[in-house]
Amino acid sequence: QVQLVESGGGLVQAGGSLRLSCAASGRPFSRYAMGWFRQAPGKEREFVAAIASSGSNTRYADSMKGRFTVSRDDAKSTVYLQMNSLKPEDTAVYYCAAGLYLSAQFMGVMSRYNYWGQGTQVTVSS
Numbered sequence: 001q002v003q004l005v006e007s008g009g010g011l012v013q014a015g016g017s018l019r020l021s022c023a024a025s026g027r028p029f030s031r032y033a034m035g036w037f038r039q040a041p042g043k044e045r046e047f048v049a050a051i052a053s054s055g056s057n058t059r060y061a062d063s064m065k066g067r068f069t070v071s072r073d074d075a076k077s078t079v080y081l082q083m084n085s086l087k088p089e090d091t092a093v094y095y096c097a098a099g100l101y102l103s104a105q106f107m108g109v110m111s112r113y114n115y116w117g118q119g120t121q122v123t124v125s126s
Helices: none
Strands: 003-007 012-013 018-025 032-039 046-051 058-060 068-073 078-083 093-098 120-125
Touching: 003 058, 018 032, 018 093, 018 120, 032 068, 032 078, 046 068, 046 078, 046 093, 058 068
Parallel strands: 012 120
Antiparallel strands: 003 018, 018 078, 032 046, 032 093, 046 058, 068 078, 093 120
């Protein structure tokens, strides 16, 4: 069992930045690829970014490339999502997820993740 707790969400103006954190506990963090997903009101949950268990491979949704950066600190069992140049359309609940030994080719697939956090709200005002 892995417990995931997100933090760092909040209200920010368009063009601003936020850094989300997701702290994991329970199982060896280094075994898990870590992903970020988001869900806006009335929309389906969508992939944002992910980082492999080794930290050597990252993936991003096209609309996030160049604006968002995913990273991990295995010593702290924490994954981060640095979000820059935020837009109102980035408003959503952001979730982190853990996938045991998840290969890079599947890091964008929601159903491949084993554990989920409760989410943190990000609101970008125009």
